[in-house]
Every structure is written in C-alpha cells, then in structure tokens.
Amino acid sequence: MSILCVGSVALDSIQTPFGSADRVVGGSAVYFTAAATLFSPVQVVGVVGDDYPLAQLDFLSARGADLSGIEQRSGESFFWAGRYHYDLNTRDTLQTRLGVFEHFEPKIPEAFRQARFVFLGNIDPALQHEVLDQVVAPDVIACDTMNYWIEGSRDSLLALLGRVRILMVNDEEVRQLAGQANLLRAARWVQAQGPEMVVVKKGEHGAILFADDWLFFVPGYPLEEVFDPTGAGDAFAGGFLGYLAHAGAITADDLRRAMVYGSSLGSYAVERFGIERLKDLPAAAIDRRVAELRDLTAFETHVRV
Amino acid sequence: MSILCVGSVALDSIQTPFGSADRVVGGSAVYFTAAATLFSPVQVVGVVGDDYPLAQLDFLSARGADLSGIEQRSGESFFWAGRYHYDLNTRDTLQTRLGVFEHFEPKIPEAFRQARFVFLGNIDPALQHEVLDQVVAPDVIACDTMNYWIEGSRDSLLALLGRVRILMVNDEEVRQLAGQANLLRAARWVQAQGPEMVVVKKGEHGAILFADDWLFFVPGYPLEEVFDPTGAGDAFAGGFLGYLAHAGAITADDLRRAMVYGSSLGSYAVERFGIERLKDLPAAAIDRRVAELRDLTAFETHVRV
Numbered sequence: 001m002s003i004l005c006v007g008s009v010a011l012d013s014i015q016t017p018f019g020s021a022d023r024v025v026g027g028s029a030v031y032f033t034a035a036a037t038l039f040s041p042v043q044v045v046g047v048v049g050d051d052y053p054l055a056q057l058d059f060l061s062a063r064g065a066d067l068s069g070i071e072q073r074s075g076e077s078f079f080w081a082g083r084y085h086y087d088l089n090t091r092d093t094l095q096t097r098l099g100v101f102e103h104f105e106p107k108i109p110e111a112f113r114q115a116r117f118v119f120l121g122n123i124d125p126a127l128q129h130e131v132l133d134q135v136v137a138p139d140v141i142a143c144d145t146m147n148y149w150i151e152g153s154r155d156s157l158l159a160l161l162g163r164v165r166i167l168m169v170n171d172e173e174v175r176q177l178a179g180q181a182n183l184l185r186a187a188r189w190v191q192a193q194g195p196e197m198v199v200v201k202k203g204e205h206g207a208i209l210f211a212d213d214w215l216f217f218v219p220g221y222p223l224e225e226v227f228d229p230t231g232a233g234d235a236f237a238g239g240f241l242g243y244l245a246h247a248g249a250i251t252a253d254d255l256r257r258a259m260v261y262g263s264s265l266g267s268y269a270v271e272r273f274g275i276e277r278l279k280d281l282p283a284a285a286i287d288r289r290v291a292e293l294r295d296l297t298a299f300e301t302h303v304r305v
Numbered sequence: 306m307s308i309l310c311v312g313s314v315a316l317d318s319i320q321t322p323f324g325s326a327d328r329v330v331g332g333s334a335v336y337f338t339a340a341a342t343l344f345s346p347v348q349v350v351g352v353v354g355d356d357y358p359l360a361q362l363d364f365l366s367a368r369g370a371d372l373s374g375i376e377q378r379s380g381e382s383f384f385w386a387g388r389y390h391y392d393l394n395t396r397d398t399l400q401t402r403l404g405v406f407e408h409f410e411p412k413i414p415e416a417f418r419q420a421r422f423v424f425l426g427n428i429d430p431a432l433q434h435e436v437l438d439q440v441v442a443p444d445v446i447a448c449d450t451m452n453y454w455i456e457g458s459r460d461s462l463l464a465l466l467g468r469v470r471i472l473m474v475n476d477e478e479v480r481q482l483a484g485q486a487n488l489l490r491a492a493r494w495v496q497a498q499g500p501e502m503v504v505v506k507k508g509e510h511g512a513i514l515f516a517d518d519w520l521f522f523v524p525g526y527p528l529e530e531v532f533d534p535t536g537a538g539d540a541f542a543g544g545f546l547g548y549l550a551h552a553g554a555i556t557a558d559d560l561r562r563a564m565v566y567g568s569s570l571g572s573y574a575v576e577r578f579g580i581e582r583l584k585d586l587p588a589a590a591i592d593r594r595v596a597e598l599r600d601l602t603a604f605e606t607h608v609r610v
Contacts, residue, residue, distance in 0.1 A: 087486050181392050183509075184527045204488075205510040208527070217601045219522045222489045222513070256604035287608040295610060296522045297602040299561035303592040305600060 001245040002041040002066075004138075005032050006106050006131045007121020007234075009046035009070055013081040013095075014273060016088065018227050024274035025056045027078060028121030028144065031231035034278040035238025035265040036119075037063045038286065040245035043112040045069035045131070047104045049077040059279055069109050075100040088226050089203065108134040117245045119237060120164070122146050125156040132163050140250060142166035142199075142241055144233070150177050162194040168237050170201045183208070199240065199259070201233050201266075209259050214252065218259045219296060221267035221289055228273045232266045235278065239265030239286075257290075264289040306550040307346040307371075309443075310337050311411050311436045312426020312539075314351035314375055318386040318400075319578060321393065323532050329579040330361045332383060333426030333449065336536035339583040340543025340570040341424075342368045343591065345550035348417040350374035350436070354382035354405045364584055374414050380405040393531050394508065413439040422550045424542060425469070427451050430461040437468050445555060447471035447504075447546055449538070455482050467499040473542050475506045488513070504545065504564070506538050506571075514564050519557065523564045524601060526572035526594055533578045537571045540583060544570030544591075562595075569594040 010027030014020060033042045041064035048054065048070060061067055076099035084091045106127055113136050120128040120143035128143055141164045149157055150173060157177075161167065167174075167190055171183060178186035187198040187210040198210040204226075206219040240262035247254045264286050271277045315332030319325060338347045346369035353359065353375060366372055381404035389396045411432055418441050425433040425448035433448055446469040454462055455478060462482075466472065472479075472495055476488060483491035492503040492515035503515040509531075511524040545567035552559045569591050576582045 182529060182531070184529050202510070205507070206524070215527060215601055216604070217524045217527075219511070219524070222520060222522075224487060224489050226487070253605055257606060260604055260606070288610055290606055291608045291610040294604065294606060296520055299521070299565055299599065300558055301562060301565070301595055301599060303596045305593055305596040 004115035031234035036242030039242030235269035309420035336539035341547030344547030540574035541571035
C-alpha cells in the first residue's frame with residue numbers, strides 16, 4: 001500500500017554540541033519518506049529550487065519512493081538553519097528562507113490521487129486542504145502542524161481537523177492547540193474536533209496514541225548518544241504510517257505496533273546528522289529496537305482491569 | 306517483610322492553581338510510609354516538634370506502621386511552604402524552617418535494627434550513614450537525595466553510594482550527580498560508584514530502572530486532574546519498596562512489577578492534597594491502575610532481540 005506524502009523538501013544547516021552539518025537535505029517530506037520507505041512505497045509531492053541536490057534523494061527512489069511529484073523551480077530551495085543547546089532539547093532557529101516554497105501550490109499527479117494513506121507534513125493548513133481536495137478516496141489521513149499555524153491559521157487548521165483521521169503533533173503543540181495544559185484533556189479536545197486519533201510525540205519521553213476508548217504509550221528508546229534531533233518527529237511519523245500502510249490495516253494491534261516502529265525510527269534518526277542514519281538502516285536493526293522496546297516495558301501481572 | 310524508613314516528618318503549606326492546604330502532614334517518611342504500608346509493615350524513624358499533630362498519623366499505625374521511632378522534641382516541626390506554577394511541573398519554595406530537624410540524630414530503636422529492607426529518605430548523607438551504621442544486616446537499601454546534598458555534601462554522598470543497593474532520584478538529580486546530561490550515561494556513572502540499581506523518576510514522564518544489564522521503563526499514569534505533585538516521588542518509592550518487601554524477593558520480574566506499583570502509587574498521590582488520597586486507597590484501585598499501565602504499554606510482536 002503506497003502513501004502520499006506532501007511536505008517540505010529543504011536544505012538544513014544544523015549546529016549541535018557535537019558538530020555541524022551544512023546545507024544537508026532535510027524537510028518534513030524527506031525525513032518522513034526516508035523512514036516510511038523502509039516499510040512501504042511513498043509518493044512525494046513538494047517543491048525545490050534549482051540549487052537542490054536531487055541526486056542525494058536517489059536512495060529514496062531506489063527503495064520505492066516516487067519523487068515525480070517534486071517540482072523543481074527556478075530560485076532558492078527552502079532553507080533552515082538552527083543551533084541546538086547543550087541538552088539537545090531546545091534549539092534556536094538562526095535563519096529561515098522560504099525561497100520557492102513561498103509560492104508552493106501542491107499539484108497532486110494523476111497517478112497519486114488514488115492514495116489511501118496520506119501524510120500531510122507541517123505546511124500551511126490551506127495547502128493541506130488543497131491536497132485533500134485532489135485525493136479521490138483517502139482512508140487514513142494523518143497530519144502534522146506547528147505553533148506558527150496554530151497561532152496564525154487557526155480557523156483553517158480547525159476545519160482541517162474535520163477532514164483528517166490522525167493528528168500527529170508534539171506535546172507543546174497539542175497543548176497550545178487545545179488551550180489546555182493537561183495532555184489527556186488536550187488530546188480529548190482535539191478528538192472532539194474530528195480526528196479519530198491523536199499521536200502526541202514527546203521526544204526522548206516517548207509518544208502517546210489517544211484512540212477512541214484506549215491509549216497506548218511507547219517510550220523513547222534510551223540512547224547514549226544523540227547527535228541531531230532534527231527530523232525525529234517526521235521519522236517517527238514515517239515509521240508509524242509506513243508500518244500501517246505495510247500492514248494494510250489499522251486494528252488496535254497494528255496501531256500499537258506502528259507506534260513502536262515509529263519510536264524505533266525516531267531513535268535511529270537522531271543518531272547521526274540529517275537523514276544519514278536512515279539511508280541504509282537494515283530491517284533487522286529496526287526490528288531489534290522494537291523487540292528491545294518490548295523488553296523495556298513488558299511485565300507479568302495476574303491483575304486485570 | 307518490614308521496611309525501615311528514615312526521613313523527614315514535616316508540616317507542609319502547599320499552594321497549587323487549584324487551591325491550597327495549610328500545615329498538612331507531609332515529609333519524605335510520611336509519604337513513603339503512606340504508600341509502603343499498603344503492601345508491608347514499615348518502621349519509621351524521624352523527629353517532630355511539639356506542634357505536630359501526631360494523631361493524623363494514626364491511620365498509618367492502623368495499617369502496620371510502627372511509629373515508635375518518631376521522636377517528639379520541644380520546638381517547631383520541619384516546615385515547608387511552596388507554590389506550584391500553572392503547569393505543576395515547577396514550583397517555588399516560599400519558606401523552609403528546619404526546626405527540631407536541624408539537630409536530628411537518627412536513633413534506630415533496637416527492635417528496628419534487624420531490618421532487611423531500608424529506605425533512606427532525602428536527608429543529610431551524614432545522617433544516612435549513621436542509620437546504616439546502626440542496622441545489623443540490611444539486604445535491600447534504597448536511598449534518595451537532592452540537589453542541596455549533591456552540591457554541599459558530595460564526598461559524603463559518594464561514600465554513601467558505596468553502601469546502598471538502589472539509588473532513587475529524579476532525572477535532574479541523577480544528571481547533576483553524574484555531571485552528565487545523557488540519562489543512560491548518568492545512570493551508568495552512578496552504578497560505577499556502587500549501587501547495583503538506579504531508579505530515575507521523571508514525574509509525569511514515568512520512571513526508569515537501570516539494572517546490571519537491563520532496563521525497565523514505566524510510564525506515568527495519564528491523569529486528567531493533578532491537584533498536588535508534592536510527595537509523588539516518595540509515594541513512588543513507597544509503592545516500589547513496599548511491593549518488593551511484600552514479595553520478599555528482588556528478581557527481575559519482581560523489580561519490574563515494583564516499578565509499576567510505584568507508578569500506580571505516585572499517580573494516586575497527586576490526585577488530592579497531601580497524603581489524603583493514600584489514606585484509604587483500596588488494594589483493588591492500586592491493582593486496577595497496574596493493569597491499566599500494562600494495557601497502556603503492551604503490544605504483540607514476533608520479532609526478537
């Protein structure tokens with residue numbers, strides 16, 4: 001089962017306490033696709049400038065990404081520069097230049113319009129609406145967003161929530177969106193706006209899936225070395241949705257496993273700069289971390305709810 | 306199996322966004338004992354002033370606490386006043402008055418010296434040493450500490466680490482103690498100083514047990530209402546060590562379950578002011594939350610490490 005992914009295709013300059021990487025390929029669509037293609041084919045829609053090193057995305061095509069929906073325009077690619085603090089939990093944005101992304105109008109190629117799984121990366125909610133307008137019969141639509149849109153495009157975002165099945169955001173974002181400090185209440189508020197499920201990503205603290213009448217929690221995989229947190233949330237989303245598309249179903253058991261695959265992918269993403277670690281990650285390594293996450297949380301008890 | 310607990314027996318004045326409680330019974334020994342006696346008898350050693358409402362601890366005696374080691378002296382009891390911020394994750398200490406606690410010298414009654422399980426609440430490491438000097442053949446010694454002792458009594462604290470089996474602290478404390486931002490490395494550093502195990506409490510984000518060659522993670526139980534975080538860490542410790550003393554063993558399976566009972570107790574502790582919620586908490590309620598924590602994290606997979 002193929003996934004349609006629409007999001008940013010960017011160049012990132014990243015500084016961390018352990019080093020720096022200059023103008024490396026990134027953006028929500030790239031991180032998502034690098035993770036999701038380890039499970040399922042992905043059809044990518046985005047825009048880049050004529051400065052973009054598209055050849056660096058060849059490894060994605062080689063493992064089942066269809067990049068024909070990435071439009072190349074005259075001008076500069078979306079560029080982000082940021083610096084992480086010592087503890088890697090906070091970062092300063094040093095520069096953002098939208099470039100050709102400023103006038104991005106997602107055009108979904110005819111061949112992509114039958115997608116049943118759709119991932120709407122963190123872009124203007126108006127564009128996320130435009131994507132959905134062009135897809136024929138999507139089944140599982142997941143979307144991300146950020147503080148900028150929650151503040152500046154609230155009405156459009158709330159209308160979008162009525163059209164998506166899964167909202168995937170971080171803990172700060174869901175609190176801000178719901179105007180509610182309590183995570184459980186914030187997620188329930190979002191669900192009342194439309195989405196059947198909310199996935200709240202908490203970085204090293206793991207992630208929670210809020211479904212109709214049950215919750216599932218997966219911890220962050222404990223790492224001794226974190227080099228670059230950039231894109232971890234999108235890699236999580238790629239592992240999560242990639243696993244579901246591969247399973248072709250979204251039973252509660254599939255969703256639980258998808259969360260764990262998301263955590264496995266998110267943890268690998270941060271081990272090297274940019275998308276490096278996701279480039280040739282063996283399936284056995286992904287599975288090993290899934291098994292380790294089970295051993296990290298499993299316990300025996302005779303008591304019943 | 307009985308547990309010897311030495312710590313503060315205090316009066317707390319607590320302000321939260323949801324209300325306030327004035328001069329209620331608290332302190333590490335009280336929270337620990339309120340949780341641990343739900344599983345095992347506890348022998349308490351501490352000191353209070355002549356202003357202390359000891360009758361408010363009668364419910365502890367009724368369920369197996371021996372309070373004969375609490376010395377009452379002329380003077381004021383340990384008093385703490387604090388105010389929690391809106392998100393309940395941060396708090397300001399408004400006042401601390403040591404009172405009779407300033408000259409506390411733990412005297413372990415003869416009847417308590419055979420204890421096999423010992424909990425050293427967060428007090429001066431010099432006093433924690435004195436307690437251990439008086440216990441004949443302790444088997445499972447767990448201790449807590451805080452930033453004040455990590456900074457001011459580092460040598461004594463490091464010497465103590467060579468005498469305890471389990472260090473139970475929060476994430477900030479283990480990072481500060483080890484001088485290491487990475488939690489896994491910080492815990493490994495502590496283990497190299499002596500303790501076989503480190504339990505790192507992360508509040509709403511759960512807790513991790515670092516054992517010799519394995520880890521166990523338990524999430525915080527997701528709550529819609531948190532009234533008062535005071536004492537949650539000590540209630541966790543009480544549930545953890547109380548369960549182990551009840552089991553009478555510390556196999557890996559017991560330790561895993563003990564972590565989950567700790568999380569269950571910590572989550573109940575914060576639902577009302579002070580120790581109120583722990584006063585008449587039915588065993589069935591504790592077990593129900595243990596089962597819910599299992600359902601929150603359990604997933605099926607065929608993959609193996």
